[in-house]
Amino acid sequence: MQDIAIFWDWAGFALRWLHVITAMAWIGTSFYFIALDLGLMRPRDMPEGVTGEEWQVHGGGFYHIRKYAVAPERMPEHLTWFKWESYWTWLSGAALLAVLYWAGAELYLIDPAKADLAIWQAIALSAGSIAVGWLVYDALCRSALGRRPTAMMLALFALIVVMSWALNQVFTGRAALLHLGAFTATIMTANVFFVIMPNQRVVVGDLKAGRTPDPEYGRIAKLRSTHNNYLTLPVIFLMLSNHYPLAFGTERAWIIAALVFLMGVTIRHYFNTMHARQGRPNWTWAATAVIFIAIVWLSTAPMRGDLGAEAAGRAPTPGEARFVEAAGFETAENVVLGRCSMCHARDPVWPGVRVPPGGVALETPADIARHARAIYLQAGVSHAMPPGNLTWIEAEERAALVDWYRAATGG
Structure with a gap:
């Protein structure tokens, strides 16, 4: 039995390492393409159908990149798809969640001071909370809000706040923040799997059949990709939050998690604006600092759950x-x-x-x-x-x- 404990610990290490590697690849790709898209130049002599181009230098060579409004006139012979970085990040994260929080539910997932759950009930709530996020978010995107980006982002933030509060009512503090991260990461990967990739396949299919692709598919895919871009930094914080008791071990951990999403927005807004060559909105750093100070203040609230007096x-x-x-x-x-x-x-x-x-x-x-x-x-x-x-x-x-x-x- 002791060998199983050692094996299980190494299994968790292997999955965590895989998760970090694939997440780095996915995040790097996402950040690069958002920066590329925002920084495209629009000279007058561009070929028909091209909406922007960019010259870049890296590794001793020069790269000339062009973006088509919908698609080129004919299908290129070599087309690189970016999807497996996202898929493997989610798969490795789900496996790690099962190894650590499902197999170790009594230790990491269940907090008797909050909810008296059987192991199977806790696991069911864990899996259900992850799935419900995508279903609600996707329904919002397909509603009239899908054509109002700002309103859609506010609705998504409201969903995150509600979910943060709900998770903190039933799970340990560390599990609640981790599950909020998994909840958000599932939205991001599902965007790729259920929307972005299928839309791109439709465009490719139209090209092969000699049809003119509908630009609506590109608009929808770009909207979901933009959401993913703004959600990335908060997800990273939440995945690391189990190392910081002051983040997860307080009465107001759910508010701290919600404020982390606002910090992600302010930081990404700075870089996205800069990449779009629209200046450097330095006010975003002041806003980020104010939010962080608020988080520090909230972290001094009385401890609860696995650190609380009721657990003692x-x-x-x-x-x-x-x-x-x-x-x-x-x-x-x-x-x-x-x-x-x-x-x-x-x-x-x-x-x-x-x-x-x-x-x-x-x-x-x-x-x-x-x-x-x-x-x-x-x-x-x-x-x-x-x-x-x-x-x-x-x-x-x-x-x-x-x-x-x-x-x-x-x-």
């Missing part, structure tokens, strides 16, 4: 009880309380530590049982914790943690 007094769940009842728990508990809890406490006493690292509190039997796997991996079989072994944990104590975990899991 709760009894172990049935899934956690096996760790409390296992042979060697008392020894392991003494090791954790003596070597870990000065930082991993709801009110840390270690100098310079204001909140428990990673939002992990290890003060009660329920706390220790809930984080048994992480303790086993980070302080038992490896020396990742304590950092630099600052609390001088002995080899015998690490062995005691390993023995306790294996006794509880049958390893």
Whole structure:
């Protein structure tokens, strides 16, 4: 059983690495094409059908790029499609979500202080919350709002705020922000899979058949691509938010998440305006700073959920009880309380530590049982914790943690 825990941890690492690689490729492609489209020049001697061109230099060579309003007169022999970066980002992210938050639902997903959910109920809510975002967003885009970009963006922001609040009512703080990121990333990939790529295939099909493509397909695809561009930066923040308890561990985490989306808009507006050669709206940086200061202020609100006082007094769940009842728990508990809890406490006493690292509190039997796997991996079989072994944990104590975990899991 202990080998399964180690394998599962490495599986999570592999999926996370794949997710980062594919996300970098997708984000880089998205940013490049938005900047390219906004920066196109329109000289008078352009061929018929060309709406803009751009000269670029990179890697010692020059590139001459032209954009057609709808499509060229005939299909080019070599056509590069950009889609797999998006698909693999979503697939790897979904797999990582399943490995970490579904398989580890009792630890990372369910917060008994918020909602008393069975594991299957939590997983169903997790999957459903991700799917519903696309359905509502797509319906909004296909409505009359689809031709009013500003109103559409406001409606999308309202949807995000509502979803942020709802997720924070049922999941742990870290899971709520992570799921808001997955909710948004699903909208982005679904835009590519269900709208942008099919529309491009229609245009290609018309070209091959000798028909004049309908420009409406291009307009719709560009609208969805623009939405993706503005959603990218908030998604990156939300995917990294589980490393920052001050972002996810407060009463107002859902407001913090909503404000992050506004910061994404102000930052992208600056760069999009600059790439369009319409000046540098430096006011956006001031607006971003004000929003960030508001987030910092909100983060000082009372902690709740997996950092809250109500969690400190709760009894172990049935899934956690096996760790409390296992042979060697008392020894392991003494090791954790003596070597870990000065930082991993709801009110840390270690100098310079204001909140428990990673939002992990290890003060009660329920706390220790809930984080048994992480303790086993980070302080038992490896020396990742304590950092630099600052609390001088002995080899015998690490062995005691390993023995306790294996006794509880049958390893």
